[in-house]
Amino acid sequence: MEREFKRSIVVFEDHFKEFRKTLPRNDLKKLYQVLEYIMLVDIIPLRFLKSIEGVDGLFEIRIDAGNNSYRIFCCFDEGNLVILFNAYQKKSQKTSAIQIRKAKVLMERYFEQKAQNK
Numbered sequence: 001m002e003r004e005f006k007r008s009i010v011v012f013e014d015h016f017k018e019f020r021k022t023l024p025r026n027d028l029k030k031l032y033q034v035l036e037y038i039m040l041v042d043i044i045p046l047r048f049l050k051s052i053e054g055v056d057g058l059f060e061i062r063i064d065a066g067n068n069s070y071r072i073f074c075c076f077d078e079g080n081l082v083i084l085f086n087a088y089q090k091k092s093q094k095t096s097a098i099q100i101r102k103a104k105v106l107m108e109r110y111f112e113q114k115a116q117n118k
Helices: 015-020 025-040 097-116
Strands: 008-011 049-051 059-065 068-077 081-090
Touching: 008 025, 015 081, 025 059, 025 068, 068 097, 081 097
Parallel strands: 008 081
Antiparallel strands: 049 059, 059 068, 068 081
8 A cells, every 4th residue: 555645854954964874773763753654644743743932933853762852853845845954862851942043044044045946
């Protein structure tokens, strides 16, 4: 049976790709399972995707793999396109303000480049 994807995922620049290279194999497998789930389901549960307070349009994909927690910042474009920005390993209860600022800058740069390419 062929799967029908509800959305596509695109990586902006190389921040996520560089982060991905640092992950242990089992955590990377979990990361891909979550990304595939996000592409497949109609409504993404909060345990996997949460909006970032104070930054319109910015979200974090939440991945828990064993004792490790990871966050991937992203936004939506054209309804069913998920744009991945930066990611990090979460080591405290709070989401990193530095990583949020970086994601916000990347999101702004993404939409600026898109507007220029029209």
